[in-house]
Amino acid sequence: MPPIGLRAGAATRICRPAPPSCTQMISASPTPLETDVTADAEQQRAIDHLEGPCLVLAGPGSGKTRVIVERFIALTRRGFPPEQQLVLTYTNKAAAEMRERAEAAHGPFAGEPPLTTYHAFAYRVVRDWGWLAGTSPAVRIADAAERWLHVAAVLEELRPHTLWNPLRPHDLMDPLLAVIGYAKQELVPPEAYASWAVQHLETCADPAERMLLERHREVADVYRRLDERYRRHGVFDHDDCILYAERLIREQPAVRSAVAGRIRYVMVDEYQDTNFSQARLVETLVADHGNVLVVADDDQSIYKFRGASRANLERFSRTYPNHVAIRLTHNYRSTEQIVDAAHAIIGGAGPATRIDKQLVADRGAGAVVEVWEADDGRDEVRAVATRCRELLDEGTPPNDIAWLFRQHVDMQPAMHALRDAGVPYQVSGGRGFFQEREIKDAFALLAAAEDPGDSLALLRCLTLPAWGVTNTGRLALVRATRDHDVDLATLIAGARIDDLDDIDTAAARRCVDDVVDLHALAQRDDVRDVFFAAMERSRYLGVLDEQSGAARMQVGANLNKLADLLETFADWSDDRHVSKALAYLQVLRDSREAGELASIEPIEDGIVLLTAHGAKGLEWPTVFIARCTAHRWRGRPPLSFDLQLPDELVPEAPPEGDAAIDEERRLFYVAATRARDRLVCTWAHRYPGSIGEEERTPFLETVVGAAARGVDVPATGAPMMRPARASGAPAPQRLSIAVSDLRTFKECPRRYEYQRRWQLPVRAGVRSWYGSLMHQVLHQAGTQRVAGVTVDGDVVAAQWHSAWDASRGPKGRHRDLRAHGEEQLRRYIASPAWSEAVIESVEEPVGLDLDAAHVRGRFDRVDRGAGGAPTVVDYKTGNPHDEPSLRRDLQLRAYAVAAAQRARADDVAVEFHYLHTGDVTRVVADRKFLNTAYRHLALTAQDIAIATREGVFPPKPSRWQCTHCDYRTICDEGIAAARESA
Structure with missing residues (x-):
């Protein structure tokens, strides 16, 4: 039955239960926290801990999230309200899960959520108090593309001898960003880095060593100039936020009182992955009372090579020698077979690299862990896809199954195999943004708009659903361009083409007409206008023709990301023509972060495909781990031998053993411990691009035969062709x-x-941009008022001009708004x-x-x-x-x-x-x-x-609304209304 107001003219009403009144909701008491079982003795001890530092060692499935949430609620009930507590974690997903569970017991939180991520908390401090350090009201976090461009500009400006190659200027960009980021995380300022390099250069005589030291000195110089550029442009990266937040709290009494002074209890999740600057932030927050509880598992430290697991825990013990230590030793997630196999995996690490622990499974023996061995990679993925289809046919919900990978690139053959088997799936994250079909289509449209004579770009445009020239028609056009020796646009606009039917001819000419119009627009307007005009002419590249809702969402998110990249370019470049923008996008193809797919929330059930890193903190009844070979799971070399932060500058000592391989083992352990009921590890002897025979990862050597059963995967000839399940059921979610x-x-x-x-x-309209800028200025002015600072017209005018200079947006085309904004703000402040x-x-x-x-x-x-x-x-x-x-x-x-x-x-x-x-x-x-x-x-x-x-969202057509709607060109009702008003 359709909901009210969804269908024009409908008289049907939804029968809904009457909602409670606002007053009933206000006066309702908090719902008790519901749990399946009572906490065990170890968990309860952590929940009841009140004063002083506490370290909770918690293995996979031992209930660490429960401990944090229930302690949060327990403290609230003891009279310490949420605003006196702070829970820090690493991912938005983990923070959202904790907030949801806590709010189920407490009710909605007023103000900023007290369960949040490090970066969100730090940005909040910088946003509210950065004015004390001279930051702009429009300060923002630079995205991956903008950070990359800043580094490129510094390299172009400095042209350092050992870092700059004019023929390949971007080869060292990602390693440079990595080492600078690591320096910030370890609290190594550029001055200290440069001083270290200069001191060693003064005493070093070895030519090779001197060249390496010279490179370090140049990296430090790039680091310093990059910081200066960030400040001039009013941007931070995430590491800057941590640094500035900690410094503001430590050095500014007003910030210390307003931020740290109101927080009585701090809890930290995944403490083993805390870097030095984050640890300092926590220590500064609790300096006056020491009430900090951290939950950690050294066996799950997977985010850096320098043995942060032991170093962080040892630092905590040194900082708080009288801390309480609690171990959670029961695994409530996985069966005994999986727990034993996981212990065999992590037990292969050297005893000096980890804290020895043995988890006790609470769920019984369960199914034996399996290790599948295939002849080649195709047989491997087809076997997994076939088993997934069988599980679905047996009634297993699709999102109860996860397929985990070491690298994003390994997902592609898995996706093909699942499609062939008719299995719905959802991909979380991944790289390959610039290889996505819709991005290539958008590039082709922009290239054709820049030069209608670009026959290759125009040929791709002809395939888009807005024009839809058939394969036969495109082949006829290609032959005709070769025979007549003219470009495709000229050919289509000319005389009739043999072998091209009337429908294809009309479609091709419509396409050329649209491209010519876009070309005229590209001569006078910037690339953002051309991009959105191209989206309208192409009906958003046919996004609504995608059969799966998840596919539509991914296409839309990727196009949104492309629009953001063009916005970054427009803010960056004085020349905003399409040709310059295409060159800029070509440069960004080399960036690892900019090449990541836009993230989306799943809206349909499907087999979950994601990397082992992305799986951390999650769990599924059935888990497959792909390509368990020594090539994929044996440790990886650093980005570059001579672009690593020197050990002497790092506050903690380098770990014992082979840090890269130890971290790789921990990552494999994390992947294995995601499974609740079934764990299958698969590998093959040959993959595309393999040199010789592949070998099974050594991490499984102690597992096969002892805690797992080997299974031979039969070779499969032709690919499977099963009736497709176009998409899964809608994913249940609030x-x-x-x-x-x-x-x-x-x-x-x-x-x-x-x-x-x-x-x-x-x-992005000028009105929304202007309104956002005004809000940023009034936010900073209001924060100062709350802090007791007098804010008059001159103060707010200075803030306005600072925000204007640092902002991104169409200010170049609306310079008059600068004076207009100052006038409005002065009038309002008075x-x-x-x-x-x-x-x-x-x-x-x-x-x-x-x-x-x-x-x-x-x-x-x-x-x-x-x-x-x-x-x-x-x-x-x-x-x-x-x-x-x-x-x-x-x-x-x-x-x-x-x-x-x-x-x-x-x-x-x-x-x-x-x-x-x-x-x-x-x-x-x-x-x-x-x-x-x-x-x-x-x-x-x-x-x-x-x-x-x-999945039903009918329109409410009206002449005024539709003619002003941004989506009028892809909505049939909007098109009809626009024609009516024309």
Whole structure:
């Protein structure tokens, strides 16, 4: 049955359970934390630990996440609220899982989530307090492409003798970024690095050693100049955020009081992967009380070669000699067979490289671990794909199966085998962005727009669904260009072509006409305009023709990433023509990070394909580990022999043994311990590109025959052809949506689908860019007000110009907005809305839990109103709206309900401050308004959940909306409305 408001003219209503009122939700007591079993004695000891430092050694499946979450809840119930606690972890996924489990027991958190990642926490500190170190209000984290370009610019500028090769200028870019990043992580500033190199050069006589030292000196120089460039451009990388956050807390009393002073307890997940700068940040946060609990497993340290597992734990013991040590020794995840096999794998490491431990399986013996041996790689992947299909036919849910790989490149043959077997799958991460079909199609369109005479580019464009010339037609065109010795565009625009039917002729000419129009646009506008025009003409490269929803999402995410890369280029280059942009993208092909696929959240069930690194922290009933050969799983050499940070500069001593191979063994151990019920390791004697016979990884030598059974995989001749399962069932998940998503869906569900679900890129308008810049300035100004600093017109004007200079966006085409923005800000700062306000907080994130979704947003500002009642302030750069219209606005309703929940109040106020005119529109929300607003929000969220589950997002066509919609060229109703209005 369709949800309300989804189908135009529909009279059907959804029968929904009545949502609770806002007041009921505000007064509801927290739900008790539900767990399957009570904590064991070791876990309970960690949960109950209260004062002082504590180290919890926790092996795979021993319940470390449970310990952290339950301790968090226990401390809350003891009277230490969430804002007095901080839980740090490494990945957004791990942080989100912990927050979800904690909020199930506690309810939504007010303010910044207290369970977060290192980088998110550090960026928050820099964002709120960086003004004390002179950072711009528009400071941002540079993406991979921007970091790469900064290094390229420094190399071009310095042309260091041992690092610069004009014929291959980018060969050392990734190693340079790696060594500079490692120097930051180990708190080695460029001055110390350069000083070390110069001192050794003064006493070194060996020519080879001197050349290596000279290279180190040049790396230090690049490091210094790169830092200077970052500051000039108002950007940080993630390592900078950690450094600056720690320094601000340590050196600035106001920051120490506001940040560290309010945190009574700190917990750290995956402490074995903490680098030196992160460890220093934790130590600085708890310097006054020492209440830190860290959870670690030295056997799962997989992120650096220098033995961080033992070094971090030894550093913790030295820093806190009187710490409490607790071991979690029961594995509740895996069967006994898997636990024994995993112990055999990790037990092969040298005793000096790890803390010896033996986990006890809690689930019984289970199925024996299997090691499959195949003649070649094709037989290996086909055997796994066949077994996956059999498991699915037996009723196993697809996402109960994971196929893990050492390298992304090994996923390609696996994906082909799964497609042949008709098995749905989902790929997490991976490289090959520039090899994706849609990216090559976009490149071809841009190249044809730059030069319509580029026959190869135009020939690829003809294959796109918007024009769709058949294979026969394209072959006829190729033959004709050869026979007539003309380019393809000239041929198509000319006389009739033999062997080309009328349909293909019409399609080819439409394509040429569109390319010629794009060429005219490319002569006068920058590449961003050409790109979005190309997306419109090609109907987003036919993304909606993809049969799988996951495939559409990946295409949309990749196109979004390409749009971001072009935005970076436009901010970087004074010449923004298509030819320059294509050259820039060609350079980025050499970058490891820029070549990563855009990440997406799975929306369908499917076999999970990901790397062993990406699998950390996850688990599945059935796990296959691919290509378990000595070539893939034996350790890897460093990026370059002479581009490694010298051991003498690293605070911790180098580990004993072969660090690379030990880390590789730990990575294999991590992969094996992801399995709950079945573990299968597969390998083959030959792979494409192999030199001679491959051998089984030595990590399995102690497993086969003792803890695992060998299985010979029979050779398969022809590829399997099974009836395809085009896609899996929708993946069950709780919706997490933004406040703006509610409004978008209400206006048009189809637009919500294109924007939110498929992530199709749209032009970044000048209004949204300008509004974002104004918000950044007022955020910094508000933070200063909260800290007791006087902020007048001159201060905010200086902040505005700093933000303008550091910002990315269309400022070059709208220079008049610089003076306009200063004028608006001066007028606003002089108004009572600013000068008389009692500001409590700025940029405060808020969450609104509805039955069908979690709605997230951010208050621009919260003031203390008359009588102490909270007033939410939202800055607007558009034209004012009156109170009656705002009372119907979904954003205002969401903010009012969230503010009421935050303050546990029945009356709150929301004000929209219009910077353009200085007007303020105030809406007072009483109990009746809040209850009504909550019901409307809950119903809208439920409609979104139903549409997402059913995959049905019908449009709400209207002449005004459709003609102004960014997606009008790919929506049939939008096209019809545009024609009507023309």
